[in-house]
Amino acid sequence: MEETRRADRRFLIVVPVYNEERSIAKVVEQLKGRPSDCDVLYVNDGSKDRSGGILESLGCDVLHHPINLGYVEALRSGLAVALAQDYAGVVFFDADGQHRIEDLCSLVAYGREHPEVDVIIGSRYLAGQRAASPLRDLVARTYSVLTAILTGHRVKDVTSGLKFLSRRACKAMYGFVLEDGHAELIIYMCKHGLTIKELPIQVRSRESGSSMYRFSKLFLYPLRTTLLLLVAGFGAIGLRRNTR
Amino acid sequence: MTFGQRLLVAFIVLGLIALVMRLVSRRQLSVNQALIWITLLLGSEVLLLVPGVLAFVTRLTGAVLPVSALTLLALITLTLLFLQLSVAVSRMRERQRELARSMALIERRLRRSTGAPQNESSRT
Numbered sequence: 001m002e003e004t005r006r007a008d009r010r011f012l013i014v015v016p017v018y019n020e021e022r023s024i025a026k027v028v029e030q031l032k033g034r035p036s037d038c039d040v041l042y043v044n045d046g047s048k049d050r051s052g053g054i055l056e057s058l059g060c061d062v063l064h065h066p067i068n069l070g071y072v073e074a075l076r077s078g079l080a081v082a083l084a085q086d087y088a089g090v091v092f093f094d095a096d097g098q099h100r101i102e103d104l105c106s107l108v109a110y111g112r113e114h115p116e117v118d119v120i121i122g123s124r125y126l127a128g129q130r131a132a133s134p135l136r137d138l139v140a141r142t143y144s145v146l147t148a149i150l151t152g153h154r155v156k157d158v159t160s161g162l163k164f165l166s167r168r169a170c171k172a173m174y175g176f177v178l179e180d181g182h183a184e185l186i187i188y189m190c191k192h193g194l195t196i197k198e199l200p201i202q203v204r205s206r207e208s209g210s211s212m213y214r215f216s217k218l219f220l221y222p223l224r225t226t227l228l229l230l231v232a233g234f235g236a237i238g239l240r241r242n243t244r
Numbered sequence: 245m246t247f248g249q250r251l252l253v254a255f256i257v258l259g260l261i262a263l264v265m266r267l268v269s270r271r272q273l274s275v276n277q278a279l280i281w282i283t284l285l286l287g288s289e290v291l292l293l294v295p296g297v298l299a300f301v302t303r304l305t306g307a308v309l310p311v312s313a314l315t316l317l318a319l320i321t322l323t324l325l326f327l328q329l330s331v332a333v334s335r336m337r338e339r340q341r342e343l344a345r346s347m348a349l350i351e352r353r354l355r356r357s358t359g360a361p362q363n364e365s366s367r368t
Contacts, residue, residue, distance in 0.1 A: 063352045064351065067344050069341050069345070076345070080345065
């Protein structure tokens with residue numbers, strides 16, 4: 001029943017955009033090769049550059065945050081649209097040009113064919129790739145181990161931005177008040193009893209813009225994320241639910 | 245504490261209470277926050293001006309000197325106050341996010357229903 005329903009319905013590709021004026025036009029062009037049952041929503045997260053204007057001029061469907069709310073909130077805004085418009089699932093796709101359309105297609109195809117899987121994560125590590133720098137590689141691998149310890153489920157690429165979420169997972173994620181869209185999200189998903197699967201993807205190096213893991217945040221990020229993981233993992237404050 | 249010192253403390257506390265009231269009347273401080281501050285100020289007034297209260301607190305905390313007990317009490321109070329303010333700021337940040345998202349969703353719905361072009365200046 002669920003399989004038929006999901007195959008009949010459409011998926012929403014959510015692209016969070018923040019100051020990506022140099023790469024966004026390429027990404028829009030790239031996403032024209034998406035599967036025919038997918039729509040695209042760009043969430044302009046209060047960009048200070050011309051990203052929003054470029055998206056408008058290209059005739060894209062854009063949701064403009066009046067202020068910068070952060071990566072996770074951009075994803076959650078996409079989920080709000082997907083849930084309101086009854087999409088069967090959502091794919092998160094980065095606006096920096098790092099993801100390939102072939103990988104997006106394979107995630108959607110897998111999600112369509114396997115309705116029992118709630119979350120599909122594109123993993124560069126499964127494809128034998130490494131993170132952009134050894135330090136980021138170390139951070140990602142450390143969180144992978146920490147997530148495995150806390151949940152009993154090993155996800156190799158916890159920092160991947162390319163994810164497929166079933167409608168059930170969308171509802172769950174929209175209900176969580178999250179600070180981190182990666183490792184913390186995976187822990188909450190596991191605790192919520194959702195099935196997670198990783199598929200190998202190739203990640204291109206960033207051509208322009210600045211990564212959310214830029215140097216200034218590289219020291220704060222591990223501290224923040226470790227705290228969030230411990231809170232999420234041990235359930236110190238339980239699953240914080242958004243009741244609105 | 246001499247009579248003059250007590251009088252000075254009383255004046256300072258009353259002055260601060262008046263300042264809090266003025267901030268409330270100017271809508272620069274919410275009534276809830278004002279109540280917390282007035283309670284704290286009155287508490288400190290009682291502690292300093294009513295004979296025996298500070299001595300009792302000193303005995304209760306096991307401090308040798310009243311000034312140590314007073315410092316400890318001030319430290320605990322300020323920590324709690326700071327925590328309360330941090331919670332309030334976090335809550336406001338969460339509400340701000342929800343509000344901004346609602347605005348964005350309404351604007352998109354409106355734009356799709358009317359086909360109206362967007363204000364370019366707000367996008368750059």
